Amino acid sequence: MIMWKWILATAFVASCTIGTSLVGQIFIIGIVGFWASIAAVFLSWAYLLITALYYLEATLSRPPGANIFSITRFYFGSFWGWITAVLWICVSIGGLAFVFPLAPSLIVGMLAQHGITVPVQLITFTFPLIIGLILYLGPHLTMSINLILLASLSLGLLGSYRLGFEQITPQYFKLFQLGFLILVIPVLITAMYYQMIIPTIATFLDNQFKKIRSSIVVGSFISAVIFALWGIAVSPIAGKIGPENLSKVHFKYLNYEELAKVPIVGPWMPFISLLTITTGALVLGTIAVDVLADLFGYELSSRKGVKRVLLLALVVVPSFILSLIPPEYTYLPLVTLIDTAWLFMSGLLPIFWVWARRFREQYTPYTAPGGNTTLIITTAIACFVFYLVGIEIIYQTSI
Numbered sequence: 100m101i102m103w104k105w106i107l108a109t110a111f112v113a114s115c116t117i118g119t120s121l122v123g124q125i126f127i128i129g130i131v132g133f134w135a136s137i138a139a140v141f142l143s144w145a146y147l148l149i150t151a152l153y154y155l156e157a158t159l160s161r162p163p164g165a166n167i168f169s170i171t172r173f174y175f176g177s178f179w180g181w182i183t184a185v186l187w188i189c190v191s192i193g194g195l196a197f198v199f200p201l202a203p204s205l206i207v208g209m210l211a212q213h214g215i216t217v218p219v220q221l222i223t224f225t226f227p228l229i230i231g232l233i234l235y236l237g238p239h240l241t242m243s244i245n246l247i248l249l250a251s252l253s254l255g256l257l258g259s260y261r262l263g264f265e266q267i268t269p270q271y272f273k274l275f276q277l278g279f280l281i282l283v284i285p286v287l288i289t290a291m292y293y294q295m296i297i298p299t300i301a302t303f304l305d306n307q308f309k310k311i312r313s314s315i316v317v318g319s320f321i322s323a324v325i326f327a328l329w330g331i332a333v334s335p336i337a338g339k340i341g342p343e344n345l346s347k348v349h350f351k352y353l354n355y356e357e358l359a360k361v362p363i364v365g366p367w368m369p370f371i372s373l374l375t376i377t378t379g380a381l382v383l384g385t386i387a388v389d390v391l392a393d394l395f396g397y398e399l400s401s402r403k404g405v406k407r408v409l410l411l412a413l414v415v416v417p418s419f420i421l422s423l424i425p426p427e428y429t430y431l432p433l434v435t436l437i438d439t440a441w442l443f444m445s446g447l448l449p450i451f452w453v454w455a456r457r458f459r460e461q462y463t464p465y466t467a468p469g470g471n472t473t474l475i476i477t478t479a480i481a482c483f484v485f486y487l488v489g490i491e492i493i494y495q496t497s498i
Contacts, residue, residue: 105310107242107351108300110249111385112318114378115293117325126262136283137327143287144323144482147294149477150446151315153466155296155308155355159450160463163306166298166393167444174455183448184394187295188414190440193385195227195355195418198376198383202226205373230377231415234384235407240304245381252374253276291326293319294445296382299389308465348467352495387414442488450474 161170167187172180203222210217233241297315304310388410397406453474455464467473 104239104304105314107239107246108199108304108311108314109321110246110317111242112293112300112314113322114171114249115296115327115382116291116319116322117375117378124196131480139283139287140291140323141152143284143291144319146284146477146480147288147291148316148319149447149467149469149473150295150449150481151297151319152312152460153317153449153453153477155301155311155467155475156436157449157456158298158301159306159308159311159465160456160461164302164393164398166390167295167448168393169391169447170452173450174459181394183444184208186440187390188387188394190437190444191383191390191414192418192421193437194383195230195380195387195414196421197433197437198228198254198380199223199418199422201376202373209369223423227415227419230380230384231411233381234388234411234415237407238299238385238404241381241385242303245378248374248378248381252371252378253325255371255374258330266315285484287326288442288484291319291322292441292445293322294449295386295441298393298475299386302389306464312465329346370440374455384411385416436490439481442485446484450481454478 110122135206157174158165161173166184168180168184171183200223203219206222206226207217207219233244236244299313300314301311306315388407391410391413392406395410451466455461457471459472
């Protein structure tokens with residue numbers, strides 16, 4: 100049973116990292132080249148891993164069931180606890196509102212290929228409902244369903260890799276635009292985040308730090324390998340379009356209906372996109388419910404039944420309403436909010452927690468490796484990455 104829970108937690112970490120951002124990696128590869136994109140993936144993975152271990156160190160310093168609100172409140176007071184919790188709830192709602200409209204066009208298109216006609220409005224209403232029903236089942240069943248989806252996604256990726264290997268040209272591997280690397284890494288960091296799920300994983304694994312730590316390391320490494328191999332699958336289309344042209348492309352919002360028509364990885368593209376959307380929604384919803392429960396002071400034993408329905412309604416209903424607004428009005432504000440908040444909560448926030456914990460000498464059964472020297476270096480890197488993303492956001496909003 101314990102081993103099975105570890106497998107579920109590891110798959111959940113991998114799903115959180117992969118998310119919907121996997122599809123957009125073609126543009127990163129087009130800018131920096133295949134080998135540089137691989138280097139960017141694993142450099143981003145290393146940075147995210149150390150900040151994830153800081154998350155674990157701070158989480159285990161509090162009682163089981165603690166999340167962003169109670170951890171921040173303990174170290175910095177109620178005001179900052181409320182700020183971080185409300186910010187994360189807004190990010191979760193915005194993230195779900197971002198992915199909810201993407202699924203209907205993909206599902207309708209895939210069914211149409213088999214001669215089945217379904218009104219897009221029906222899927223628009225039922226997809227959020229299905230996500231809400233899965234989340235109501237609780238973390239164990241949600242993570243079990245996520246494992247099945249992740250296994251299906253892996254099969255789709257295997258088919259994509261085969262097509263990619265068949266179409267790749269040796270010339271493309273020669274491209275290595277190192278100058279873009281420093282700009283691409285912050286983009287990957289905001290794409291490959293998973294730290295905010297660690298308090299949920301810690302609770303799920305009964306605060307056993309060795310199992311949580313190995314789940315983080317293995318799950319995030321699996322996703323990094325998937326990101327790297329995905330580069331092989333999409334390199335052919337990036338090579339055909341041309342890196343110099345892709346680097347000039349700017350999307351105000353992605354139209355997944357059009358994206359599904361592009362033969363990037365053959366017939367697997369809509370399938371892969373739908374699975375990344377679904378797993379991403381499950382992860383976002385799970386974290387949001389736990390953060391809200393922590394915010395309301397619900398004990399672990401009371402996070403079910405009517406109270407769980409209330410928590411889900413506070414997450415899914417606003418997300419669904421927001422998703423009905425045309426994307427040309429919501430895409431840029433949502434992406435700006437999500438990228439900024441994710442970067443803060445996945446990098447700077449755990450660093451602040453750990454500085455406060457070590458200054459107070461608060462007990463925790465786990466201490467991240469490297470001591471204060473590594474913490475100082477990571478703090479500097481986190482500030483620099485935040486600065487680079489800030490520049491990118493200013494550039495995006497000025498276009």
